[in-house]
Amino acid sequence: MLDKVLRIGVLYDYYGALLTDRQKECLEMHYFQDYSLSEIAEEFNVSRQAVHDILRRTELILEEFETKLRLVERRQTEQKQIRQAYELLNGLPSEVLQQPQVSKALEILERLLET
Amino acid sequence: MLDKVLRIGVLYDYYGALLTDRQKECLEMHYFQDYSLSEIAEEFNVSRQAVHDILRRTELILEEFETKLRLVERRQTEQKQIRQAYELLNGLPSEVLQQPQVSKALEILERLLET
Known part of the structure; x- marks a missing residue:
């Protein structure tokens, strides 16, 4: 149920x-x-x-x-890919993560995962 | 027209x-x-x-x-954000771009922009 x-x-x-x-x-x-x-x-x-x-x-x-x-199906596939990109970037060494372009990109991807 | x-x-x-x-x-x-x-x-x-x-x-x-x-509208907003993340990452110095996590993440984002 x-x-x-x-x-x-x-x-x-x-x-x-x-x-x-x-x-x-x-x-x-x-x-x-x-x-x-x-x-x-x-x-x-x-x-x-x-x-x-x-x-x-x-x-x-x-x-x-x-x-x-197929909106639900498409959305789930897309979210999976965004999560994958997010996790790849999030696993970068901290000196790379500190670069403003990287942290800003991660922020955008995080927001896309929430909506 | x-x-x-x-x-x-x-x-x-x-x-x-x-x-x-x-x-x-x-x-x-x-x-x-x-x-x-x-x-x-x-x-x-x-x-x-x-x-x-x-x-x-x-x-x-x-x-x-x-x-x-509002699918078209939502999609356009989302695509704009993915493009923004893509461009931020794509502007990183080449030694960062060569890291496999970064190039793989860029590949995923590029694919999301095509679909």
Whole structure:
């Protein structure tokens, strides 16, 4: 379940803006605020099954966006490469690391790894 | 017009996979294969006005994806930072550039700038 929550979380970060308000609300309540299906159903005055269907459909939509755009996959590959460059430079002898060009470049790469 | 073609080209690179086949075909023929509206209309057996509408609507859809996801904007910002790190390192004295960690890091950054 944790794996699923993480996966949904990552996909939601990338593609959430393309969902409807209802889809976003259900997903957030269920996955990130730990509401049960019944509690969400009560909140929206619909059946538990309807909430289940919205969630399932929304998950499929998110996966479909990823199949088409591959943003998460591309981003992970890119982050891996930036990390590799960062670690290579960070392992240089301290007299090289102290050069302002090197420390500035490392700073930029570090920022790219955080965003 | 060149600016517009470039803009559409970039947006299409990012979001083209989310368009319908008809939208993709019209856009490609008009912007990248230089067909006139009338020629596309003839090809699909629809009116020139219909082609005009499809193109206009498709352009709006692409811009709407960018408004929501900001992929092009984010990518450009990131590429600018990678280029900055690359140039800082590339300006190091040659005895530093010859260190394998540095040349390998530069290679990685160069590859990231190409993709």
